[in-house]
Amino acid sequence: MKRHQVVLKVFILLSLLSVPTAGMASKKEDSKEKGIEVPSSVINISKENTFSNPAPDLPHLQPSRFAKDLLESSKIKIENPKLIRMLNESAATKSPLSLGTRATIYLGEWPLNYKSQETTPNWQYQKVNTNFYDNRGGTGNYQIHYVQEAQKIIKGGLTAKVGQMEDVQKMMQQKAFDKVQLPLSFETAVGVGTKHHQVYNIPLAQTGYLYAYAPAVHEKGSLTFGEVYLVLKGSKHRIIVKNVTSQEIGAWIPIQDHLSFSFETRQ
Template identity: 65%
Template sequence: MKWNKVLLVFVLIFLSATPIGFANQAPQTAKYIKAKVPSSVLNIAKENTYPNPAQDVPYLQPSEFTKKLIGTSKVKIENPNLIRMLNESSVNNPPLAFGLRATIYLGEWPLNYESTETSPNWQYQKINTNYYDNRGGNMNYQIHYVQEAQKIIKGGLTAKVANAEDVKKMMMLKAMDATGLPLAFETIIGGGTKKDQVYNIGPQRLGYLYAYAPAINEKGKVTYGEVYLVLKGKKKQIMVKNVVSQGIGAWIPVQDHVSFGFLTSERPR
């Protein structure tokens, strides 16, 4: 009992919360250059009557202390929340650390996500139809996109997993890096949103302008493990036990983008 009390005192002295880490945004120059976006998909960020908040996930930079710690782990650690927790801790090295032995359980965490497929669905969800009957006309009639009602487009994971929010964050980071597109698990197209792109409906025909919300289908593998901080004298290391992996997928909508499909017909569709 006496040794346990002494050990607890040492641990409380050596562990102190100091905000060392900080979050940096991904370089803006890397955005909007990777995805092969079809010409039928238009950016409506300026026209959207609902101002979606920016969803850029911070690329959290590990502190020097955290870099050294995660470098001792045999399992790759990428979880931003776990990195943030390690950033907010430090372990001092006073002379009395000689002979100290301690193993501190930090919890079970999703440690990393490995992407195996990132693919777009440009017609993930139909959100609007603009229609005009020009069967009685003698010349082309021009229509353009007008969102008739506000639409909320939601994505999500394809299966239930532990620490779902951490997993979603890691998956979105990988998908954003792979596509260069602005992604969010929920985005809104405001009613009355318009786009000036013109579509011609010929005489004696009906015209249909369909609008779809695009999304990215992300698939891969998430790895979990029990994380321990091990102190041996002046040495510190991360030890991960009971490592398991699980396949996971997600649909992540593309924020402030709309995919259009236009067709004309002699008969109602």
């Protein structure tokens, strides 16, 4: 009897050691980084921006049951939202008459997936404004703040030419967003008259320059292309990808409704 009690105690002890406690799991979860560290010089101007930028287009498509079965049948991972949408709009029904059916349907050559290797922010990607004041004839310190003097459009883009560019951009934009957790768009704008309340002091007998920059991220990784075929054999359906190729590619993607400020004085 005592022997059974000892074995039971050892089993319970081992079970407790092998399962992390709730406190340990929570601590591990809290240690995960979310996004990237944004410098204090970078300001969110979404409320002040006089130009209303549309929300970044990041489609989160849920594949239908039919599309999910097809995607799982492919040996090559398929993430292209446009191709997934096309599969979502397709359907096939099982029928006794289809038992002898054999068909191979060519769906075209597609960018299938993008694997991110490096995502690097450039907080001074493009200068969009300069506010200047000459205080050499003043009587004391002069305070200056940011005012956008002209509307500025900031564009990003791919670093190489590829087919179906829009599909590639969306996949790269999604992967970059997953890392930085900031609003990303290949085109954004800062409207004329946009202001911010932060003030900068220009000492007596000096000139002051307040520069505003649009930040962006440089996304770099590997893109996979392939010819996609839908194969029907009786009541079974699957996807086969042939002639798979891959290439390294990069992109500059502006950060929407954010500005990086730099202030300097000169005699």
